[in-house]
Amino acid sequence: MSSAMGRTCPLAYRTSPDGLKTAPVLETETAYFIGGLYGNELALARILEMAHEERQKGLPEPSLVFNGDFHWLNAESAAMQRITDAILAHHPTAGNVELELARPSEDAGCGCAYPAWVDDAVVERSNQIMQRLQSVAACTPGLSDQLQRLPLQRRVQVGDCRIGVVHGDPESVAGWGLALEQMPSPGSITPRLQTWFQCAQVDVLAGSHTCVAYLQDFFVDSQRRLVMNNGAAGMPNFQQDPRGLISRISLHPSPFEPVYGTRLGGVYCDAVSVEWPVAECLEWLARLWPAGSPADRSYHSRFRGGPAHEPSQADRSR
Numbered sequence: 664m665s666s667a668m669g670r671t672c673p674l675a676y677r678t679s680p681d682g683l684k685t686a687p688v689l690e691t692e693t694a695y696f697i698g699g700l701y702g703n704e705l706a707l708a709r710i711l712e713m714a715h716e717e718r719q720k721g722l723p724e725p726s727l728v729f730n731g732d733f734h735w736l737n738a739e740s741a742a743m744q745r746i747t748d749a750i751l752a753h754h755p756t757a758g759n760v761e762l763e764l765a766r767p768s769e770d771a772g773c774g775c776a777y778p779a780w781v782d783d784a785v786v787e788r789s790n791q792i793m794q795r796l797q798s799v800a801a802c803t804p805g806l807s808d809q810l811q812r813l814p815l816q817r818r819v820q821v822g823d824c825r826i827g828v829v830h831g832d833p834e835s836v837a838g839w840g841l842a843l844e845q846m847p848s849p850g851s852i853t854p855r856l857q858t859w860f861q862c863a864q865v866d867v868l869a870g871s872h873t874c875v876a877y878l879q880d881f882f883v884d885s886q887r888r889l890v891m892n893n894g895a896a897g898m899p900n901f902q903q904d905p906r907g908l909i910s911r912i913s914l915h916p917s918p919f920e921p922v923y924g925t926r927l928g929g930v931y932c933d934a935v936s937v938e939w940p941v942a943e944c945l946e947w948l949a950r951l952w953p954a955g956s957p958a959d960r961s962y963h964s965r966f967r968g969g970p971a972h973e974p975s976q977a978d979r980s981r
């Protein structure tokens with residue numbers, strides 16, 4: 664396997680901030696941004712329940728925006744089809760996982776385009792996971808055609824708030840330009856971030872690819888802007904916290920206690936937890952990825968104890 668596999672970014676992944684400016688607009692009062700479901704059907708069931716609970720409380724029905732990598736650990740054909748069918752009923756965009764399942768790219772490996780700070784062993788295991796997923800997808804009739812039709816970007820309007828939906832960053836589905844590691848200190852901004860906001864003409868950039876959750880605000884042309892990364896909807900995001908995370912942007916306060924959040928004008932921008940039966944989730948993971956398998960070695964500790972990340976580190980807004 665090429666040493667570059669898992670670190671390269673295929674041309675088919677390339678996007679532009681200008682594409683966000685011209686993307687069709689989804690207008691809604693509440694949107695859930697659900698990046699990184701990673702094949703967790705228990706998380707998906709809870710997210711659908713949360714949307715139903717909002718309606719029961721008299722709130723508008725949330726629009727569910729699945730911004731990529733809704734497949735990953737679900738290495739069985741029936742589950743892959745169930746998740747695809749469920750997501751296509753809403754507002755999905757492709758992540759690198761979906762692109763590599765739809766049409767594998769030579770030397771892309773997992774398609775994650777991992778930066779240098781990610782260990783080679785992690786990259787190799789991700790490539791192995793993708794190989795197994797591709798073999799499952801190849802035996803799932805019609806799946807490739809469904810995934811090939813997914814857009815790479817979306818634009819959502821919540822009140823006066825314009826949201827650019829990406830998987831990685833505005834320039835690539837697998838871009839790491841919105842990684843927490845790339846963010847300037849709170850209160851400052853990089854020229855690249857400023858250009859992205861200006862070209863895309865959005866107030867919020869919502870992504871997830873890097874799997875590390877955070878919220879940070881910036882001032883661009885005297886206007887406050889946000890980057891929201893929900894980390895992973897289908898994996899734990901914080902130390903000793905077994906829950907997933909989604910970004911909720913709404914004209915209405917969240918009926919669920921936010922982990923952290925802020926307001927942008929009259930719009931609520933919150934990180935909201937996604938709970939699932941922990942024991943059942945661990946049984947599912949062990950069944951598909953037993954001890955010593957690539958996914959077990961990469962994600963066992965995350966599912967049992969969470970990553971070394973805290974909400975206080977994730978909330979970088981002022």
